[in-house]
Amino acid sequence: MKTLWQQRNHKGSGYRFHAVSLAMLIALVMSCARECLAQQGTTTAPSATGNSNPPPLSGRERWNRYLEETYLSPGPYVVSFGAGLAFQAFDYPREWGGGFAGYARRTGNQFGIIVLQNSIQESGEAAFHYDPRYFPCRCTGFWRRTAHAFEMSFLTYDQNGHKQLDIPQIAGAYGSGMISALWNPRRFSPWVQGIQTGHMQFGFVMGTNLVDEFRPEFQRVKLFRIFMGDKKP
Secondary structure, three states: OOOHHHHHHHHHHHHHHHHHHHHHHHHHHHHHHHHHHOOOOOOOOOOEOOOOOOOOOOHHHHHHHHHHHHHHOOHHHHHHHHHHHHHHHOOOOHHHOOHHHHHHHHHHHHHHHHHHHHHHHHHHHHHHOEOOOOOOEOOOOHHHHHHHHHHOOOEEEEOOOOEEEOHHHHHHHHHHHHHHHHHOOOOOOOOOHHHHHHHHHHHHHHHHHHHHHOHHHHHOOHHHHHHHOOOOO
């Protein structure tokens, strides 16, 4: 039977994990928001419609997308630094201590998760001939567009333009979390902390879909333009 101290410590660890989860998710979404909003001049894929199928990606386009989103763009590094700060603030995991060494391990941990997640997802999407891109809804209304963003966190389009369960994206989120438990402290289990990390990664997928869905509106908001560093009036 657990002592009262052990019970309190166990509860405290649970509260700490949820606090870290929230702080990390906020850091990740805000970091990704800056990256997504900065892409104002880039060419984007067409919005998803019921009658028009998006053009499929070629093998070279898939490879370039993987390199860009995993290694070559600032996004993965900004996200990793932001997540490292969130984990550092809550001393999670506590075995890694504080200071620069602890921050470096937490940042490296998040970057490793990103590499794993993108590698699993992009290779799986290619194998299934699924489209890894997010296509904004051409519908109107806040709730309908929000529902579309959440729906497309679980679904994607195949090469014929039909919606399919996005198994590679789900596998990427949870597979990366479970594998990352192997280089975390020994008390971490792929089936407990690994799945919890998968929850956070999948929450990040939902958050980035929302940012992509409402990007035009965000770009018109002065607060977000300041956050982007845009000095235009």
